[in-house]
Amino acid sequence: MQVQPLNRRHWIRSAVSATAMTALGGGLSRGMESAGDPAVGRQSAVPLVADLSKNLYRVKLEMEIEGNIKLPRNPLVSKETASRVPVRSQATLDWEERVLGFAEDRTGHVAERYYHSANSSGTVGKREQTLTLRPQSRLLRIRREDQQWQFHSPDSYLDGQELELVQVPASSLAVDGLLPTAAVAEGDSYQPDREVLAKLLSLAAVQSSTVEGQIHKLESESAQIHFKGKVEGSVSGVPTTIDLVAKLTFDREQQVVTWLVLAIREHRETGKLKPGFEIAGTIRMIRKPLSAPVRLPATAADDWDREVPAERLLTELNSPAVGYAVLMDRRWKIMTDVAGASMMRMIDNDLGVAQCNLRPLGKMAAGAQLTLEAFVAQSQRSMGERFSEVLQSREEVNESGLRVLRATIQGVVQGVPVQWIFVQFSDDHGRRLLATITIGNDHLDTFAGADEQLARSLRFLPLNDETFDVASQAAPRTGVQ
Numbered sequence: 001m002q003v004q005p006l007n008r009r010h011w012i013r014s015a016v017s018a019t020a021m022t023a024l025g026g027g028l029s030r031g032m033e034s035a036g037d038p039a040v041g042r043q044s045a046v047p048l049v050a051d052l053s054k055n056l057y058r059v060k061l062e063m064e065i066e067g068n069i070k071l072p073r074n075p076l077v078s079k080e081t082a083s084r085v086p087v088r089s090q091a092t093l094d095w096e097e098r099v100l101g102f103a104e105d106r107t108g109h110v111a112e113r114y115y116h117s118a119n120s121s122g123t124v125g126k127r128e129q130t131l132t133l134r135p136q137s138r139l140l141r142i143r144r145e146d147q148q149w150q151f152h153s154p155d156s157y158l159d160g161q162e163l164e165l166v167q168v169p170a171s172s173l174a175v176d177g178l179l180p181t182a183a184v185a186e187g188d189s190y191q192p193d194r195e196v197l198a199k200l201l202s203l204a205a206v207q208s209s210t211v212e213g214q215i216h217k218l219e220s221e222s223a224q225i226h227f228k229g230k231v232e233g234s235v236s237g238v239p240t241t242i243d244l245v246a247k248l249t250f251d252r253e254q255q256v257v258t259w260l261v262l263a264i265r266e267h268r269e270t271g272k273l274k275p276g277f278e279i280a281g282t283i284r285m286i287r288k289p290l291s292a293p294v295r296l297p298a299t300a301a302d303d304w305d306r307e308v309p310a311e312r313l314l315t316e317l318n319s320p321a322v323g324y325a326v327l328m329d330r331r332w333k334i335m336t337d338v339a340g341a342s343m344m345r346m347i348d349n350d351l352g353v354a355q356c357n358l359r360p361l362g363k364m365a366a367g368a369q370l371t372l373e374a375f376v377a378q379s380q381r382s383m384g385e386r387f388s389e390v391l392q393s394r395e396e397v398n399e400s401g402l403r404v405l406r407a408t409i410q411g412v413v414q415g416v417p418v419q420w421i422f423v424q425f426s427d428d429h430g431r432r433l434l435a436t437i438t439i440g441n442d443h444l445d446t447f448a449g450a451d452e453q454l455a456r457s458l459r460f461l462p463l464n465d466e467t468f469d470v471a472s473q474a475a476p477r478t479g480v481q
Contacts, residue, residue, distance in 0.1 A: 045183035050176035051255035055099040056290045059172045063091040067279030089122030096296045100304040108173030110143045114295040131165045147204040152312045159316040170283040174199035175257040186218040203233040223250040237350030238271035260285040272347045323463030354439040361432035375405040379422040386411040400459035417441040421451045
């Protein structure tokens with residue numbers, strides 16, 4: 001069924017009504033038949049069970065989303081909505097999938113994928129946005145870990161936009177788990193497991209669900225199942241509510257789910273890392289068993305049951321406005337990026353842990369460098385009355401050949417102990433960048449030395465900035481060597 005964006009809300013309302021009428025009509029007809037003759041109209045119950053030996057698929061997914069993003073004034077202070085920004089998006093993804101391990105609920109637990117294509121286009125406000133998966137990121141591994149689908153590439157580091165593109169709200173690894181666990185006849189109803197719904201909708205957990213599945217049609221070759229209901233769940237500690245209607249086709253001869261269409265209306269609260277939203281969406285999935293891989297490796301990965309190395313779960317953050325790229329823990333996100341200023345935050349389960357502000361400094365004369373002593377003194381002076389003591393300072397050259405000066409300073413804000421970490425990056429041409437990290441002392445264990453990763457991996461990106469031609473006036477002359 002093709003759904004035009006302007007008619008989507010009408011389609012969702014119609015689908016909900018049609019599904020409800022089907023459920024009511026089926027119940028009435030069974031009741032009338034059984035009242036006349038209990039033997040009439042009742043099929044023999046049959047199991048609808050997926051064949052887990054079929055673990056290689058080609059999956060094509062189309063998704064259309066529209067609605068509003070809710071932007072707060074300051075998500076760290078209040079989640080009250082300050083403005084709403086319209087959003088519209090269309091995405092198409094085409095991948096091969098080899099399931100490597102299954103969970104007890106018959107959903108895929110670990111898989112490897114090759115994306116033949118993955119593209120999304122749309123608008124956020126008046127700004128056009130296009131996402132695509134880079135060629136080096138097309139071979140991915142996916143695993144259900146810590147109540148989320150965890151994607152990583154054995155060949156590259158996924159950036160934030162790529163992670164957003166592949167984390168769709170309809171997981172092909174969960175569709176087999178939607179099937180009833182007991183034998184059923186046409187017209188029977190059942191409730192899907194809440195954990196399966198969480199996996200299907202890419203949620204961390206489902207706290208409550210009224211979703212009901214009904215065997216709409218049961219034939220010798222196939223079965224059609226309709227779903228309807230509401231899900232109360234959460235993502236990274238942020239509550240969300242989803243109203244859904246869905247249709248599923250199960251091929252009884254091949255014993256696989258081959259088709260799914262899902263219409264959702266989601267209201268997600270504002271988190272500290274991401275804005276909230278109210279959206280309506282339609283997702284169509286076609287799933288076909290394969291006898292042999294096309295672009296996946298001929299043999300399955302033999303290390304799928306091992307823990308994913310921590311470095312493979314880093315994400316690449318890019319700042320076109322300030323001109324840097326860095327590999328960081330996925331809990332870090334760039335929140336703002338404008339000419340002259342960029343800001344990242346580390347959020348753990350919707351709890352603010354640390355903030356990092358980055359800004360370019362005036363270019364120094366070629367060959368000139370600020371000494372570590374001068375940098376520490378300059379950082380200390382910037383603290384003013386907040387300064388308590390210098391905890392550590394060091395100088396090094398990072399993986400990109402940049403000179404790195406670092407000063408860790410203990411301070412106090414309104415009686416609350418806070419650490420500041422000042423990190424300056426510079427190259428031989430005099431280009432400089434200052435990163436200022438702030439962490440409350442009670443979050444130091446969660447922060448876990450993230451400044452080490454920042455200092456080690458940051459590199460400069462090409463950037464046109466008139467300040468590059470101006471020697472810094474702020475640097476103390478006595479500190480320049």
